[in-house]
Amino acid sequence: MDEHKREPLTDDQLSAIMKKWIVVAPESLENRVLDAHTDIAASKSRRSWWHFLLKGYVRVPTPVVCLVAILMIALVWRSTWVAATCTAGSGVRSAVSCPANQKC
Amino acid sequence: MTKQEFQRAFQDHKDAVYGFALRMTSSVQVAEDVAQDCFVELLRHPGHFDPARGPVRQYLLGMARNLVFRYWRTSRRLDPIEDDARSDTPDLIAGPIASLVEVAVQSLPPLQREALLLFEYEGFTLEEIGRLVDADVGTVKSRLHRAREKLRYLLAPLKNGSGGN
Numbered sequence: 001m002d003e004h005k006r007e008p009l010t011d012d013q014l015s016a017i018m019k020k021w022i023v024v025a026p027e028s029l030e031n032r033v034l035d036a037h038t039d040i041a042a043s044k045s046r047r048s049w050w051h052f053l054l055k056g057y058v059r060v061p062t063p064v065v066c067l068v069a070i071l072m073i074a075l076v077w078r079s080t081w082v083a084a085t086c087t088a089g090s091g092v093r094s095a096v097s098c099p100a101n102q103k104c
Numbered sequence: 105m106t107k108q109e110f111q112r113a114f115q116d117h118k119d120a121v122y123g124f125a126l127r128m129t130s131s132v133q134v135a136e137d138v139a140q141d142c143f144v145e146l147l148r149h150p151g152h153f154d155p156a157r158g159p160v161r162q163y164l165l166g167m168a169r170n171l172v173f174r175y176w177r178t179s180r181r182l183d184p185i186e187d188d189a190r191s192d193t194p195d196l197i198a199g200p201i202a203s204l205v206e207v208a209v210q211s212l213p214p215l216q217r218e219a220l221l222l223f224e225y226e227g228f229t230l231e232e233i234g235r236l237v238d239a240d241v242g243t244v245k246s247r248l249h250r251a252r253e254k255l256r257y258l259l260a261p262l263k264n265g266s267g268g269n
Contacts, residue, residue: 009255
């Protein structure tokens, strides 16, 4: 097409011509989406607390996981260290190594 | 979202969402997949739609736009996304006007194409298009201007209804 030899369309003419490209969603789309809607609604109705307990999962932020891991490591380390200190039979009861309520 | 609310939303916006995807990709299959994914996402996570940020049509078209670009990325069609990456000029031969318009629109780079489609078919303002495509108004205006400028010449042969439709 020798496009530049023709006078270009005006804005209104362009809009009018573009409006002639009409697109309608096919029936199959409606069926697909409504089927998906039915599936989702059915799966939601099947859900219950025990379903969550058996198959559910929770998303935990990484910083929280790290903090909990550090705390657990610290607790395990402390309890083993206290136990080791107290069973060593040194006879020295340290406030740090053997807390007052700890039976050595 | 109840079934009635969803069905109303679907009936009101299905043509717009499907039409946008089809005009962007020129693929019936992709357009159907994109439109289905948009509505299923609305069903699954109705809370993601925030009425304060715009009407539901804008939300759905934004999602459709993202899915279309994701489709292009995953199908390795990265080349046409840039603003002026495509500059090929199609030869418009006589045929139904809709087909000629489709060929002309497909010749535009996607960023210009989406601006044009949202402006012409959805009646969005420059600000609304800017929000939807995450670009400032000046950029959208420039894309729209370039798109219209190209189509004015490309579709000039159809001025007197010589397209056969």
